[in-house]
Amino acid sequence: MRSVSIVGIGQIPVGEHWELSVRHIAYHAIAEALEEAGTEQVDALFVGNMLSGSLLSQEHLATLIADFSGLRNVEAAKIESACASGASALRIGHMAVASGMHDVVVVCGVEKMTDTSGESTTAGLATAADAEYEAAHGVSFVGLNALIMQRYMYEFDVPSDAFAGFSINAHRNGAKNAHAMFQKPISLDAYLNAPMIATPINIMDSSPVCDGAAAAVLVASEQAGTYVTGHHPGAVQILASASANDTIALHDRKDPLFLEAAYVSSQKAYVQSGVTPADVSFFELHDAFTIMSALSLEATGYARRGEGWHLAADDAIGPDGKIPISTLGGLKSRGHPVGATGMYQVVEAVQQLRGEAGQGQIGSASVGMTQNIGGSGATIVTHILGG
Amino acid sequence: MSIASLWRTRQQRYSLQGEICPECHQAIFPPRDVCPHCSEAAGPLHTMSGRGEVYSYTKMFNVPDGFLAQRPYTVALVKLEEGPMVTAQLTDITDEDVEIGMPVEMVTRKLREEGDGGEIVYGYKFRPVLAAAD
Ligand SMILES: [Zn+2]
Numbered sequence: 001m002r003s004v005s006i007v008g009i010g011q012i013p014v015g016e017h018w019e020l021s022v023r024h025i026a027y028h029a030i031a032e033a034l035e036e037a038g039t040e041q042v043d044a045l046f047v048g049n050m051l052s053g054s055l056l057s058q059e060h061l062a063t064l065i066a067d068f069s070g071l072r073n074v075e076a077a078k079i080e081s082a083c084a085s086g087a088s089a090l091r092i093g094h095m096a097v098a099s100g101m102h103d104v105v106v107v108c109g110v111e112k113m114t115d116t117s118g119e120s121t122t123a124g125l126a127t128a129a130d131a132e133y134e135a136a137h138g139v140s141f142v143g144l145n146a147l148i149m150q151r152y153m154y155e156f157d158v159p160s161d162a163f164a165g166f167s168i169n170a171h172r173n174g175a176k177n178a179h180a181m182f183q184k185p186i187s188l189d190a191y192l193n194a195p196m197i198a199t200p201i202n203i204m205d206s207s208p209v210c211d212g213a214a215a216a217v218l219v220a221s222e223q224a225g226t227y228v229t230g231h232h233p234g235a236v237q238i239l240a241s242a243s244a245n246d247t248i249a250l251h252d253r254k255d256p257l258f259l260e261a262a263y264v265s266s267q268k269a270y271v272q273s274g275v276t277p278a279d280v281s282f283f284e285l286h287d288a289f290t291i292m293s294a295l296s297l298e299a300t301g302y303a304r305r306g307e308g309w310h311l312a313a314d315d316a317i318g319p320d321g322k323i324p325i326s327t328l329g330g331l332k333s334r335g336h337p338v339g340a341t342g343m344y345q346v347v348e349a350v351q352q353l354r355g356e357a358g359q360g361q362i363g364s365a366s367v368g369m370t371q372n373i374g375g376s377g378a379t380i381v382t383h384i385l386g387g
Numbered sequence: 388m389s390i391a392s393l394w395r396t397r398q399q400r401y402s403l404q405g406e407i408c409p410e411c412h413q414a415i416f417p418p419r420d421v422c423p424h425c426s427e428a429a430g431p432l433h434t435m436s437g438r439g440e441v442y443s444y445t446k447m448f449n450v451p452d453g454f455l456a457q458r459p460y461t462v463a464l465v466k467l468e469e470g471p472m473v474t475a476q477l478t479d480i481t482d483e484d485v486e487i488g489m490p491v492e493m494v495t496r497k498l499r500e501e502g503d504g505g506e507i508v509y510g511y512k513f514r515p516v517l518a519a520a521d
Contacts, residue, residue: 123451132396133417134474136388136510138447138454138499139462146445147464147474154443154487198447251464251472252423256443 008037008217014335029215037217043102044075048089049339082128084374086342087381109343146198149291156306163290165312174329176359181335212337240384242268261380262299277301286373342372400510403435414469437493479514
């Protein structure tokens with residue numbers, strides 16, 4: 001297997017892009033990434049996306065985007081695994097280059113969620129769950145996470161403001177990211193007074209509905225020198241790429257409070273890269289809801305079971321903390337355009353590792369980990385990147 | 388859910404029909420082809436008692452299309468006494484009533500607003516076990 005590196009990244013600011021269609025926002029990210037890589041010759045485009053069929057009545061999405069982007073006679077395919085679609089697409093791109101099947105691959109995560117009513121989008125997101133045995137009963141995606149959070153607070157005797165630190169950290173960091181949807185810090189009061197979406201999850205626990213697209217150009221590391229010339233900021237190597245699954249329905253988990261797929265995929269990634277949790281300079285985790293931050297930290301080796309929230313309370317997750325997370329705003333503040341999120345995480349990790357994260361730059365960032373979660377923990381993809 | 392899918396799952400929604408694995412004897416809901424506990428071929432049908440307890444719950448204010456008329460409503464994870472857990476709405480409750488560990492029993496109710504085809508979807512919800520009914 002060949003080692004794979006990222007030689008170009010692109011992203012559109014996350015937000016409500018009513019003036020642009022899905023093809024426009026995807027092209028924006030792809031064009032920026034190809035421009036940076038200094039190439040127009042690509043072998044394949046893999047698109048990570050969850051909802052184009054249900055919200056936009058548009059499938060065959062990768063070919064639509066390839067066509068619009070001027071990428072003709074290339075391989076184009078959409079990869080779907082709910083909110084983990086972005087990182088899943090990156091894994092397919094990684095496999096294609098690592099295997100020698102392709103030399104230059106573009107991976108783009110894209111989602112357009114604001115063309116439809118809130119209720120339609122909520123119903124679309126619920127399709128990540130078991131349609132016959134979860135969604136049929138009216139549980140939303142927020143609802144499933146709320147069921148986890150309620151039980152977590154009960155089982156580990158966690159106070160109701162315990163998760164505030166995750167939200168405050170995300171917003172504080174997002175304020176330093178020009179591509180973030182919310183670029184404003186929030187106060188503890190704002191968190192404590194936020195209206196409930198599904199008890200005990202309030203608006204400040206939850207990531208927003210939004211549009212976004214982020215892309216990366218992948219080549220074999222041994223060929224990265226061809227692209228990394230002149231003013232190019234430098235290649236970033238993919239040190240590990242791993243995925244694991246769990247039961248699709250939350251109610252079928254052996255332990256609904258433990259992200260076993262995060263544990264398995266991060267363990268695989270640690271073995272592949274030879275990196276330990278202590279070596280990781282920053283961790284872009286899947287903070288779609290604050291409870292997921294706590295569970296992700298517990299499953300990847302940063303906290304014991306039931307104690308992930310202590311890291312937020314102690315601000316160990318801040319830019320200067322033991323394990324900085326959501327360094328450019330995370331899903332909470334940068335935004336969570338679901339199928340694009342995994343690629344935003346990777347693009348931001350590349351920015352950090354190149355030292356190009358601006359105000360949000362983490363000191364001495366040498367190894368970055370990203371983790372993208374599909375469903376209520378059913379598909380979890382972990383990547384480890386290094387300079 | 389389509390008409391065909393509603394028809395296929397009627398025994399599950401109306402009577403919590405699951406299975407008991409012939410190999411490891413654990414209860415399974417809904418029926419599967421492969422036992423999730425021992426990976427052997429799953430086994431003969433078995434109807435659950437409908438009794439269980441609340442493992443977790445949430446009161447939902449933002450709800451999906453098809454459920455707007457009922458909002459807000461409470462969804463729970465209910466641990467059935469046979470072992471399996473199910474996701475279902477709680478009914479016949481007030482806010483103060485609900486707590487983790489609360490004993491509940493299955494009732495049949497209308498699950499959602501009518502679909503495009505006008506079908507009325509019935510299925511299981513759970514209500515507190517009434518003291519008078521003991
Ligand atoms: Zn069995």
